[in-house]
Amino acid sequence: MKKEVKDTIIVELGEKLKAYPHFYLVDLTGLDAAKTSELREKCFKNEIKLLVVKNTLLQKAFEASEIDFTPLYECLKGNTAVMFAQTANVPAKLIKEYKKEGIPALKGAYAEESFFVGADKLDELVAIKSKNELIAEVVALLQSPIKNVVSGLNAGGKVHGLLDAIAERNK
Template sequence: MKKEIKDTIITDLGSKLKEFPHFYLVDVSGLNAESTSSLRRKCFNSEIKMVVVKNNLLLKAFEASDVDYEPLYGSLKGNTAVMFCQTANIVAKLLKEYTKEGIPALKAAYAEESIFIGGDKLEELVALKSKNELIADVVALLQSPVKNVSSALQSSANKIHGLLKTLGERPE
């Protein structure tokens, strides 16, 4: 491969590392053509960008980045596909569908500014909540007491109104 092509690939990987806040390193060496095509289709439908890369080129892209990816260097062995995404747990959920077959296998992940190494971290990654999910949980927790007070006030108002109406209709 010519040096110009390698430089272009490294630059492209570097821009993807900046564009996408989360990525997974996956071993896809055991997939046949049909399974690979199916995986790519699922990635496309889930807005996941899957790129099969040479480990040395990805290493150089990591080194050129502002973020310290050094703990991931040990995972760059064998065939590596990088799956870039905007939501931290979407790739983990996709990979969990394949756990029965064990292929593709998770090597490592960079999600929510944390590094996860090893396939045993898949359950942790599936359980991660996205920023929007966390905001929704906090809003729901904040709304709960307000809803309780509001409903209590409404039911009390109905009781008082009913009492006053009954007292007003009563003959003296």
């Protein structure tokens, strides 16, 4: 491969590292063409960008980045594919779906500005909540007291009785 082509690939990888806040390093060894195609299709549906890369080019892209990715250097052995995503836990859920077959095997990840090295970190990565999931939890927590008041009113309670009950509780 010519130096110009390598430089172009390094620049493109660097742009992806900036564009996507989360990425996973996986080993796809053992996937046949049909399974690889199926995985790529699932990645596309889940808004994950899957790229098979050369380890040396990825390391050079890491080195050129503003973020220090040295904890992931040890993962750059053997075959490596990168799963880029906007949501931290989506690739982990997809990998876990394939866990029975053991492919793709998690090598490492950069999610929520933290490094995860090793296949044993998969459950931690699946447990990370997305921004939308956290917002939904907060909204549910905020709605709970309002629902209690509304259900009390709908159950035939009078406003005066509810206010008295709240006043007694606060004493």
